Amino acid sequence: MSNSELTLTQQGGAALKRGIFSDNMISWVVTIGMTALILIFLVMPLWAILVLGFSAPDGFGLGNFTRTFTTARFWTLVLNSLGMALTCTVIVTVMAYIYAYALQRANVPFKPLLRMAALVPLFAPSLVQAQGLVLLLGRNGILNRELNLDIDIYGFWGVVIANALYAFPYAFLILSAALAVSDARLHESAEVLGAGPWRIFRTQTLPATRYGLAAACFVVFNLVMTDFGNPMVIGGDFNVLATEVYNQVIGQAQFGLGAVIGIVLLLPAVFAKLLEKRLTRQQQALLTSQARPMVAKASPRRDLFLGLYTYLVLALIMSVIVIVVLASFVRLWPYNMTFTLQHYQFDVQNGTAPLWNSVKISLATAVIGVAIAGLTAIAVQKFKNPLTGPLAFLAILPSAVPGMVLGLGYVLAFNNPSNPLHFLYGSFTLIIILSVYYNHAHAFLISSTSLKQISGSFDEASTMLGGSVVTTLRKITLPLLWPTLLGVGVLFFMRTMVSLSAVIFLTTPATQVASISVLQLSDRGAVNQAAAFSVCIMLIVVLALLIVRGILWAFGAKNITLIR
Template identity: 70%
Template sequence: MSVRSEPLPAAATRGRFLSDRMVAGLLTAAVALPLALFFLLPLLSILARSFETTAGFGLGNFSSALSTARFWQLVANSAAMSAMSTVLGVTLAYAYAYGLQRACVPGRSLLRIVALMPLFAPSMVQAQGLILLLGRNGALNRFFDAGIEIYGFWGTAIANLLYAFPYAFLILSASLAIADGRLYESATVMGAGPFRIFRTVTLPATRFGLAAACFVVFTLVMTDFGNPMVIGGDFNVLATEIYNQVIGQAQFGLGAVIGVVLLVPAVIAKVLEKRITRRQHALLTAQSRPLVIKPALKRDIGFALYLYTVAALMLSVVGIVVFASFVRLWPYNMELTLKHYQFDVQNGIAPLWNSIAVAIATAFLGVLLAGAAAIVVNKFRNPLTGTLSLLAVLPSAVPGMVLGLGYVLTFNSPSNPLNFLYGGFFLIIVLNVYYNHSQAFLISSTSLGQIGDSFDEASTMLGAGVLRTLFKVTLPLIWPTLLGIGVFYFMRAMVSLSAVIFLITPSTQVAAVSVLQLSDRGALNQAAAFSVCIMATVVGCLLLVRLILVLAGAKNVTLIR
């Protein structure tokens, strides 16, 4: 006996179509409007303010800035420091990733966690650690009379190297994780040695990842604000100059000019990265055989020494910060104490609770907005999806300080109807959302792309509309990814400094800014205690969510991408 399904009545089909079209339109508007208000408008404000002079619109601000020797010295400082950090950082990260992926070294999980540690703390924690180790009152200079001078160019370059190391490591580790074993077998049969195989097979196969790592690290270092402020001394860069001009002298026009200058290399690096990685071809085909890493005593011992040496150095930088938070007065009184965790400083412990509240709100709002953007772009094709897709990934090319300054220029204007938001937590939350929007959008889109169309088709054939399909089919399939994105947003909001520095008021102080201000005042112990609390909060969040995923059976979801 066969059962023939009757088609839906024409009126019902038409009603559902109109309903689906309305849902798609509302979702598209809900994604497009916040993107325009809280990302595109601040960028346009930066551009407009850079051309605004007392005599009207013109190039006066640019000619005034570009005609001074100090400006070009700042450009040279930023470029030289960024280039040095990029070359050293990518080289060290490549060797580290290669050792983990292509050698048999014990404790690889631990070594990977150590490589990712800078992600759990504000950027200037690296500078804090270097000062405590190598500064004038650092452990080596104080107790061993090493005579090391860490402040200035080299201190800033090394601190930024450590800060950007995990970003390069993640990219290069992914590039080295996949390889066609046939190529290596052929090279070995033809008599090629390990170095020649690396030069002719491995390096060409990873050149796209290497280029992407260089562009990402250069952009991060060029626009970083925390490390130069803490350890730079008399060595100034463009990022610190924006802060000095806007906060110190209220020179918003000049700050906007420097913001545009910082924006240019970031955009160029992003465009080049996209063009180069677009040319990357598949390394594995249906005929490929995975590369099997076999033990080799000399190679494995050599990489084990390198990996554990680098890990020890990274641990020492973070470890000295943790230790200093328990010392009564570094380096004069090394008695252990918990007094610095009483937070008897201005605002007390309130900035930490503010950071946690902001991070939680950022996680919820970020998942909602980034997830909705990915759903609209991937599921609801319309004339706006192309533009929305471009705007959704564009924030990755915008430095945090530039976007933060754009928020000041946009929402601090009395003529803006949204001026009432200025000075509150909401703008800080939204800024964190859109500053990190690109990564969250791309992760959501990748997850959606892994869901076959058959699920949507089956739901539609059963009479469900797009909204019901979304809640009953799509979201249940991608919830582990959305949870991972929430963790990503929480972590980034907890450690964010450069993006929010211009929006902070005494009533909206966050922990990362407290670390900077305490370091600037020389209160190293209190700054270290705040840093430890930030790191402990982030790690606690990661462990909690990992436990949730394990209990739910989603054990293979990666929380840090």
């Protein structure tokens, strides 16, 4: 080492010593700040639900639970919810597995089109699927009227089909990722030993993707078990726990009973999340450094069958979306099918205000969410102190909390005059904060994954040259991380635009959002105007995706996945 290099190193070490206190202070401030925010805006609302659920006139007790559990209606709702959720989980997992297998392991034409079609339900509120089914097969549905099918879509099967279409892209993304990982050498060895396609699938492909299957099952179950929009629109006399929470709180102001049902909804979600974590911990690496990527070989019969299947699923997914778009352009569905743009004038209560409210809330959520999720990931991955472990646990906790339960917790926590943050209740700010923490887990995991991929040698070099923590983050970490953070911003924006169950309890006439307007218009029978609102939501989400994709393309970051 030359004298100049030695001097530089010594100066860097001296700078490091001088900066130990300040760097340590920064790490503690960031860690404590992120932990405090999660405790206030996530743990406190959940605690409020638990406290109210166990509150009784004579103190704490099980009175609310006893009254709820001893009614026949409650157990009917439990059986309805479990039956619907389990049926939907099986259907979605099988459908999504075959669809993902076709795109990853077969030669099906126009794969990009099929992949994009599978993700279309993500761009719309969950109740759009129910909207489309009602327009197709409802009492005044176009197919029922034109073909005299006399199909009754309302009830159990209507909710199952609508929720299946809603949850399909989530299962597809998980299973597609699981099927994308494969070592071609194993399949070639099996073929050399005389194994046929079915045996290879049964002994190699299926076991290798069992953890992806488990994750897909848990995600779908949680989504449909706690979904609120589809059962409200197409459930008819078929009620589930999620709709009962809404009825108890909004319809009858029974917050205690609503809290009990919220706790009941929270338990299976937490149990499924813990079980998923336990199973995925057992997963071992499927690829080694000598692995060769799998290349689909031509098989006319298999490719024909899977091609027909994928395009049938595409037609099913797109039919409910296209029919909603079509209904927004006709004068009176289904009696007067002449073309009109009158429904886009939004001559209803509040006009276009809910739509612009949603855009503003989503943009603010994206900016604040990126900052909070990014800083939380940095604190967990870059700063090591006694708080980073608990912070990492709290950061992923929202993934086990249903949106409706969290929204109810916000009402109970922030509508309390004794809470110093009571002034936030009824404001856009509280809706933005709720949206940030409802989607926090996914954003944190994406940011953490990208941070892990940045070599620690960058930080070491910066430290040796006397760079502080802030300098390292500003000049090294953030320039490498910005494409991922932009993708995280899109995630926040998209999910906030289409969110329904999480914000249903927080909106007021002054803070109305577009997804709630769709629900209220559908409930009033204004199907054409509800369809127009849904179309506008989808267009805004797609436009945001295209803008961000253009930014990434312009800066050369073309391989960043915006939808994860």
